Amino acid sequence: xxxxxxxxxxxxxxxxxxxxxxxxxxxxxxxxxxxxxxxxxxxxx
Amino acid sequence: xxxxxxxxxxxxxxxxxxxxxxxxxxxxxxxxxxxxxxxxxxxxxxxxxxxxxxxxxxxxxxxxxxxxxxxxxxxxxxxxxxxxxxxxxxxxxxxxxxxxxxxxxxxxxxxxxxxxxxxxxxxxxxxxxxxxxxxxxxxxxxxxxxxxxxxxxxxxxxxxxxxxxxxxxxxxxxxxxxxxxxxxxxxxxxxxxxxxxxxxxxxxxxxxxxxxxxxxxxxxxxxxxxxxxxxxxxxxxxxxxxxxxxxxxxxxxxxxxxxxxxxxxxxxxxxxxxxxxxxxxxxxxxxxxxxxxxxxxxxxxxxxxxxxxxxxxxxxxxxxxxxxxxxxxxxxxxxxxxxxxxxxxxxxxxxxxxxxxxxxxxxxxxxxxxxxxxxxxxxxxxxxxxxxxxxxxxxxxxxxxxxxxxxxxxxxxxxxxxxxxxxxxxxxxxxxxxxxxxxxxxxxxxxxxxxxxxxxxxxxxxxxxxx
Numbered sequence: 167x168x169x170x171x172x173x174x175x176x177x178x179x180x181x182x183x184x185x186x187x188x189x190x191x192x193x194x195x196x197x198x199x200x201x202x203x204x205x206x207x208x209x210x211x
Numbered sequence: 212x213x214x215x216x217x218x219x220x221x222x223x224x225x226x227x228x229x230x231x232x233x234x235x236x237x238x239x240x241x242x243x244x245x246x247x248x249x250x251x252x253x254x255x256x257x258x259x260x261x262x263x264x265x266x267x268x269x270x271x272x273x274x275x276x277x278x279x280x281x282x283x284x285x286x287x288x289x290x291x292x293x294x295x296x297x298x299x300x301x302x303x304x305x306x307x308x309x310x311x312x313x314x315x316x317x318x319x320x321x322x323x324x325x326x327x328x329x330x331x332x333x334x335x336x337x338x339x340x341x342x343x344x345x346x347x348x349x350x351x352x353x354x355x356x357x358x359x360x361x362x363x364x365x366x367x368x369x370x371x372x373x374x375x376x377x378x379x380x381x382x383x384x385x386x387x388x389x390x391x392x393x394x395x396x397x398x399x400x401x402x403x404x405x406x407x408x409x410x411x412x413x414x415x416x417x418x419x420x421x422x423x424x425x426x427x428x429x430x431x432x433x434x435x436x437x438x439x440x441x442x443x444x445x446x447x448x449x450x451x452x453x454x455x456x457x458x459x460x461x462x463x464x465x466x467x468x469x470x471x472x473x474x475x476x477x478x479x480x481x482x483x484x485x486x487x488x489x490x491x492x493x494x495x496x497x498x499x500x501x502x503x504x505x506x507x508x509x510x511x512x513x514x515x516x517x518x519x520x521x522x523x524x525x526x527x528x529x530x531x532x533x534x535x536x537x538x539x540x541x542x543x544x545x546x547x548x549x550x551x552x553x554x555x556x557x558x559x560x561x562x563x564x565x566x567x568x569x570x571x572x573x574x575x576x577x578x579x580x581x582x583x584x585x586x587x588x589x590x591x592x593x594x595x596x597x598x599x600x601x602x603x604x605x606x607x608x609x610x611x612x613x614x615x616x617x618x619x620x621x622x623x624x625x626x627x628x629x630x631x632x633x634x635x636x637x638x639x640x641x642x643x644x645x646x647x648x649x650x651x652x653x654x655x656x657x658x659x660x661x662x663x664x665x666x667x668x669x670x671x672x673x674x675x676x677x678x
Contacts, residue, residue, distance in 0.1 A: 201270075201384060202268040202270050203269040203270060203388065203492055203493070204268065204492060204494065205269060206494070206496065208496060208498070209496055211484050211485065
């Protein structure tokens with residue numbers, strides 16, 4: 167996505183964000199993964 | 212929630228704009244939000260940070276006010292950086308959370324993050340040298356405060372890496388957890404002690420693989436004030452005892468143990484785990500621990516990186532040839548140490564130093580002594596000291612430390628016959644542990660003696676019942 171510096175300053179922030187949000191939604195698909203702890207029994211050692 | 216989404220999008224938008232033109236960074240205060248998660252399902256509200264996943268496995272909950280430190284590749288360098296503190300705003304503990312930072316800086320780039328947050332400046336390396344990203348000065352506390360059903364939050368070290376443009380941070384646990392319950396109702400605390408050559412707490416460097424899922428390793432490294440210990444001492448808040456039937460967790464650094472891991476409660480041996488590989492993201496369940504009714508080995512871990520207790524001199528004290536007794540309370544018992552010198556010293560005595568870079572027990576000159584507790588019915592059999600620089604500046608001479616039976620009457624070294632274990636020369640730069648196996652009588656004070664000055668941050672003592 168290309169945005170010129172001039173365009174950023176001349177475009178109201180709300181409009182800029184609106185445009186960018188759409189682009190971001192498409193670009194931020196990496197998601198958030200989780201990690202579980204693995205439990206090991208040492209009670210009988 | 213709507214406003215939260217706005218922040219996420221706005222942050223991402225600004226990141227993209229900065230990426231495209233490199234112009235927006237540093238143009239003024241702004242809000243950046245990361246969505247961070249440690250768990251995958253909604254759990255009941257609780258003050259505990261340990262929850263259970265849908266797979267019935269332990270997982271962590273974020274809590275309101277939790278903070279992480281975020282570093283950006285746009286600002287990383289070979290000098291230490293403070294990073295940016297992002298905080299979670301939650302009405303209840305949650306499976307996932309949004310962390311927000313408002314302010315200047317935090318320019319767009321790749322991100323490294325660590326929990327818990329710390330204001331300590333760190334060297335952070337994004338170059339992937341050796342196929343690792345690095346965060347230095349990562350602490351696994353040597354002294355931890357137990358939490359019923361959970362663990363010391365300062366010890367729950369987790370790290371994350373996010374490439375530029377990400378809105379998520381996938382934290383990976385960097386430590387292992389030792390889980391246990393107690394059968395006795397009078398337990399004030401205890402220790403986990405391993406061989407002196409193994410480091411399970413202290414300061415490390417988090418090395419992350421440069422490919423997903425960015426798995427962390429806590430590596431050793433040497434720098435001023437960096438110290439590593441062969442123990443974790445744990446206690447409960449206040450003067451109460453641990454509750455029976457309750458899970459407790461102690462965090463340790465993953466490592467391959469060269470010998471057994473010993474667990475002590477109220478200073479008394481309760482369990483030994485044979486030499487094992489301690490792995491990150493593992494919870495090792497010791498079961499229900501009980502102190503034997505007969506006299507057993509005592510294992511005591513004294514941590515001098517904490518704040519000095521009342522009565523301890525924390526600076527070079529006034530001349531005091533002879534001895535001053537100081538009490539270190541540990542797990543319900545007061546242990547008396549003797550700070551001593553000989554020859555009418557006028558300065559540089561034995562004291563609990565609190566100057567940078569780290570608190571330590573200082574034997575600040577030759578002829579200084581540190582008397583170890585005598586325990587009725589027990590004899591001292593092992594002494595392990597964690598060496599650290601006496602002063603913040605580089606040492607020019609190596610400490611030479613022995614264990615003696617007595618204090619010399621004048622400024623001379625003890626006779627050879629006074630030593631109960633071979634004298635050892637320590638690394639002049641610190642970072643090592645040194646173990647002595649003295650031949651001692653029961654009920655008797657023995658002294659750590661500075662044949663050449665030095666300092667240590669940790670001290671583990673092992674006593675056996677006298678025959």
